[in-house]
Amino acid sequence: MIEFNQVSKVFDSGENRVEALKDINLTVEKGDIFGVIGFSGAGKSTLIRTVNLLEYPTSGNVIVEGKNLANMSEKQLREAKKNIGMIFQHFNLLNSKTVFDNVAMPLILSKNKKKNIQERVHEILRFVGLEDKARNYPDQLSGGQKQRVGIARALATNPYILLCDEATSALDPQTTKSILNLLQRINEEYKITILIITHEMEVIKQICNRVAVMENGHVIEAGSVFEIFAHPKTDTTRNFVKSVIRDEVPESVYKLLKEYENHSRIFKIEFFGADSGQPIVSKIAKVYEVEINVLFGNITELQGIPFGNLIVELSGEHHEIQRAIRFIVDQDIEVKEVMEDGSQCRVSFERLMGNALHG
Template sequence: MISIKNLSKVFKTKDQTVNAVDDVSIDIPKGEIFGVIGYSGAGKSTFIRLINRLEDPSEGEIILDDQDIAALRKEPLRKKRQKIGMIFQHFNLLWSRTVFENIAFPLEIAGVPKRDRDEKVQELIDLVGLKGRENSYPSQLSGGQKQRVGIARALANDPTVLLCDEATSALDPETTDDILDLLVSINEKLNLTIILITHEMHVIQKVCHRVAVMEQGQVVEQGEVLNVFVKPQSKTTKRFVQQLSPLEHQIDRLDEFITDDQQSEVVKLHFIGNNAKRALISEVSKQLDVAINILQGSISPTQEGAYGTLYVEIKGEPTVIQEAIQYIEASGVEVEVLKHV
């Protein structure tokens, strides 16, 4: 368990005081992939640098394995840092060293004997899928391969926590998915707690169990990814969710698809888990005297199950339309009426 309590970081200059991280409290269970998302300047990168003390906190506690990292000094802090791995957006590899030597570097610093070091490095190379590239230099690798080296290096000292600071931002979409799949695999194989900083909701959706949304140094919302997707509370969270549902604020563009020959309701349906696999629209049409026009929809997988959104027009007599909506709600699907036609 990582327990972060009332964590703050204040930067002071002659002209201003900046609360980069402002009274943040988060609990992260062991073995969880926890996402922190926010726009540029939200404080998320400062937050992750506080966790391994690349920045010193102004206030608060960072409890890891029953130790307050914020209170550690010099030698105890150095030893604790060895159990906190970190990967970066721009890889931070040693360009004059091979893949093998880059991964071995933290083991050298830790004083691990060469035989044990070589065995560990080869194990990590196999784990991250770099077999055959041991003697390559970073300049000979693709972006995804460089990040795999960075991940292997971060795992060299068997950390209990892996921090990822925008680890996929410099990668193309296909390579991003490959790296995210690798992180999920590592999380499952090693029961490793991962804290992932990003500004991309797709990354949160694909790999995280829970998420915190940051704005101006504060956590404005946190919870299970599935719940945050279905019922975003803050304006910032809603903007991020819109990245995955671009139609959210474009409902007026559906007018050309909506019929006007009889009364209808345009509704948005939220499907969660097994309900996303159910032929509910077909059921409603058979059970009740309504016609249903599907306008737009999507189903997205998350670590906690499938999440689907469907926009439909329900046509028929007003009382029967209400019966159809009640039938859908009784099936465990959330209904939001968007427009009366």
């Protein structure tokens, strides 16, 4: 659907030369809700604007539906852009025009018949829940309503791609959720591919099926949302994941634990899918001679799949702790030992055997 092939973008103004994009290779499949996340200055806004050529790539190609828009004539480009809707962070509405006229604007510019414009605008306003606001002006609307007008305008020409440039960052959490639910409906009911950029991992978690993480003009990680949340490979991605899924024991708890002179170790048990329903803790308590202190637990849902972690302190004889952890690993559940400095080390059979030999 959308392919970025070695895309680079350089902004060069005299002495100031900024490489906003550096050799981006990325594919957005048809039907995706694809998220691009990064901090300010990562290049994500520039990236999304190359799709409809609001920014022309300095090098490389952006292929949309098998076509390179940069090779089209002006007339061909105008026609192609009708298939690419875009919504913006600050709505970009005309305050002197009514809601109806704002939504109708793309259809008017495309010289549609008046009857067709009337029908289409009312249909879209019904879909976004603003049919009763058709004669209102933007200044009479809330932020969430303004963004719904922006979405309706982007949908007016029946696009097959919808670009969302920080579409929810100016909204409060409750309104953000309603707008994201609307975008999900658009994807499901109109079969529109959505490319959304954001700096909020909660947005990615709520509606995206795939995600790319950007930093300094590069895509540093990409994959399914579940894969990125479960196994982040870079520090930047880990920090984004931690913003919505906490998996660390507070420092105050570590301090308390260090005051006790006992044979204890701390482990993080990670649950995915069906694993989330297993009564691991109660089984360990019944079978092994260890004391279990649950320090932290968290479970959420990613694309309908349960995902979470449990951080526990196990106290007892070294070999008995080893047996308990070996039992968990045997269930194909990932376990990481949490060190005194807060770092985490994945527990494997080999590591358990090594610890047993040296214990």
